[in-house]
Amino acid sequence: MPPILEVRDLTMYYTTMKGYIKAVEDVNFTLEKGEALGLAGESGCGKTSVALTLLKLLPYNAKIQSGEVLLDGKNILTLSDDEIRKTVRWKRISMVPQAAMNALNPVFKISEQIVEAITSHEQVSEREARDKALELLKKVGIDPSRADHYPHEFSGGMKQRAMIAMALACNPEIIIADEPTTALDVIVQAQVLRVMKKLQKDLGLSMILISHDLSVIAQTCDKSIIMYAGNLAEDASNWELFTHPLHPYALGLIGAFPSAKGERKRLESIKGSPPNLLDPPPGCRFHPRCPYAKEVCKIEVPSLIETHKAHHVSCHMVNSHPKYV
Helix, strand or coil, X not given: CXXXXXXXXXXXXXXXXXXXXXXXXXXXXXXXCCCEEEEECXXXXXXXXXXXXXXXXXXXXXXXXXXXXXXXXXXXXXXXHHHHHHHCECCCEEEECCCHHHCCCCCCCHHHHXXXXXXXXXXXXXXXXXXXXXXXXXXXXXCHHHCCCCHHHCCHHHHHHHHHHHHCCCCCCEEEEECCCCCCCHHHHHHHHHHHHHHHHHHCCEEEEECCCHHHHHHHCCEEEEEECXXXXXXXXXXXXXXXXXXXXXXXXXXXXXXXXXXXXXXCCCCCCCCCCCCCCCCCCCHHHCCCCCHHHHCCCCCEEEEECCEEEECXXXXXXXXXX
C-alpha cells in the first residue's frame, strides 16, 4: 500500500534583507496510514518550517524552491491557496500549532470556536456542528458541560486538549502537532500525550509530532526523523533510532539525554552552536561540530542513504560506524 503522504526533495527558503535563510533543504520522508512520525532536532532546525510548508501556511517572505508533497499520490503544492484551503486544510490535514494554548480567541466560548471551524468547512447546521463539538470535547477528556466556558476558565492542559478537538473537527486523515507539550508540567504532558495516542489509534489517524524532547517522541511515535540545520540527518523506526543511532548528531542528542535505567554516567554534549542558515557551512552542515568529521565532510554534501531496511542516514562516515574512523 502506498504511503498516505510522501515528501520528495522539499526545499523552502525565507527571503530577508540579508539574503536567503535556507530553512528546509532536500527533505524526503514518507508517512504511512495510521502511523505516528516524530520530527526532532534543535530549535531553528526547520521542523516547524517543514510542517507549514506541507500545508502552504507560509509567511509572505517564504518561497518553496522545489520538491513535492504527495497526498495519496497528488502533489498538493500545485494547488492554489483557495483549493488547498477548501480541499486539504482541516478536511484532510489539520494542525495543532505551536503555543496552541494561546491560539484560542479569549472573547469567544470554546464551543463557538469549534463550531466555527466545522461550519467553515462542512455543509452542516449550527445545531449539528454544536453536537459534534460536544462529542469532540468528550473524546479529548473535557466534560461537555464546560463547552460554553471561555479559554481563561480552562487550565493549560484543557486548552491544549480543546485545540486538539478543534483540529479533529472535520475528520482529517493526518494531524500535525507542533510542540504539543510546550509550557505544560510533566503530569499534564503525560495526559495530553495519552489523549493524542488514544485518538490516533481509535480514529486511525496518521500523525506528525514535532518536538525537541526525545522522550515525547520515543513515547508517542512509531518512527522518527532527526533534522539538523534544515537537512534531514537520520530517518528510522524508533527502535532502530534509539538503540542504534548512526548519525553523529543523533548520537549526540541521545547521549545528552538522561536514562532512568542502567548505570549512572556523565551526559554527553554537542560542542558549538547551530550554523547561521543565511550562510551555512559547505559540505555537511554538521561538520564544524562533528568529532568524526573528515576532509570530505567539509567539501561534499552527504547523500541520504539507506543503510538497511527503512533506516536512512545522511553521513559520509556511516560505513565506518560505530567508531567513525
